[in-house]
Amino acid sequence: MPPATSRTAGKHSKASAAATSKSRKKGLVKDAAGTAASSGAARKRKQRTASPKTPGRGSKPDVEAILRGLKQAYPAAECALVHHNAWQLLVATILSAQCTDARVNMVTPELFKRHPTIADMAAMPPEALEPEIRSTGFYRNKAKSVTGAARAIMDKFGGKVPETMEDLLTLPGVARKTANVVLGVWFKKAEGVVVDTHVQRVSQRLELTRATQPQKIEQDLMKLLPRQEWILFSHLLIAHGRKLCVARRPKCRECPIEKLCYAPDKTWSSH
Numbered sequence: 001m002p003p004a005t006s007r008t009a010g011k012h013s014k015a016s017a018a019a020t021s022k023s024r025k026k027g028l029v030k031d032a033a034g035t036a037a038s039s040g041a042a043r044k045r046k047q048r049t050a051s052p053k054t055p056g057r058g059s060k061p062d063v064e065a066i067l068r069g070l071k072q073a074y075p076a077a078e079c080a081l082v083h084h085n086a087w088q089l090l091v092a093t094i095l096s097a098q099c100t101d102a103r104v105n106m107v108t109p110e111l112f113k114r115h116p117t118i119a120d121m122a123a124m125p126p127e128a129l130e131p132e133i134r135s136t137g138f139y140r141n142k143a144k145s146v147t148g149a150a151r152a153i154m155d156k157f158g159g160k161v162p163e164t165m166e167d168l169l170t171l172p173g174v175a176r177k178t179a180n181v182v183l184g185v186w187f188k189k190a191e192g193v194v195v196d197t198h199v200q201r202v203s204q205r206l207e208l209t210r211a212t213q214p215q216k217i218e219q220d221l222m223k224l225l226p227r228q229e230w231i232l233f234s235h236l237l238i239a240h241g242r243k244l245c246v247a248r249r250p251k252c253r254e255c256p257i258e259k260l261c262y263a264p265d266k267t268w269s270s271h
């Protein structure tokens with residue numbers, strides 16, 4: 001095959017240069033369109049995920065203002081379960097599951113008068129305890145938990161209520177909520193945040209969490225709140241949940257933090 005003349009080669013190179021330039025142009029157009037499309041998509045994504053600057057549903061909750069408002073509204077917020085030592089608080093907290101604190105407080109004075117020490121309860125068969133705590137509901141399980149916890153404390157912890165999360169969680173009937181109550185209220189140790197039904201509901205309404213499982217809600221709250229507020233925060237939310245932010249028809253018109261709340265089930269709104 002004869003070698004390409006410089007003219008042919010020139011023709012080829014001109015054609016290929018034109019093609020390259022054409023495809024480059026196409027590429028550029030394509031790139032530009034692609035970039036424009038992707039930056040548009042990114043903008044949309046950003047709009048969807050970023051917290052709006054103006055307050056509203058989905059904006060970042062103002063935790064400081066919420067805490068300030070609740071502290072002012074409930075300056076005496078504290079644990080409502082009557083108790084005089086760690087053991088009594090542990091028992092009262094176990095009994096408070098699915099029951100009001102007021103009801104528990106009706107039962108425990110007589111209970112502790114009859115069985116004043118941990119050893120007394122450790123020696124009881126659960127069936128003997130059942131009638132005494134019947135009115136708190138779920139009394140069979142609760143009787144097992146209380147007597148089982150008493151026995152475990154006598155056997156494994158020398159008759160003293162343990163002071164760590166790890167040890168408390170080994171007691172029958174004790175999960176994180178109960179352990180957090182005992183650690184926070186009696187031992188003043190902030191190991192977590194108590195998540196009961198009020199804390200769960202109010203936290204969700206205030207968009208402090210989107211979780212529905214107590215353990216996940218607790219993790220969210222622990223990330224959001226300064227540690228020194230963990231103990232008081234639960235008392236505040238429980239007080240608010242009982243008084244105004246009730247489950248059905250919350251009393252939003254009277255709520256001290258109404259301006260900070262964008263709950264979909266608000267009954268009244270200033271914004």
Ligand code: SF4
Nearest residue numbers: 245250252255258261
């Ligand atoms: S405004 Fe209503 S829903 Fe929101 S925290 Fe207050 S009482 Fe609860």
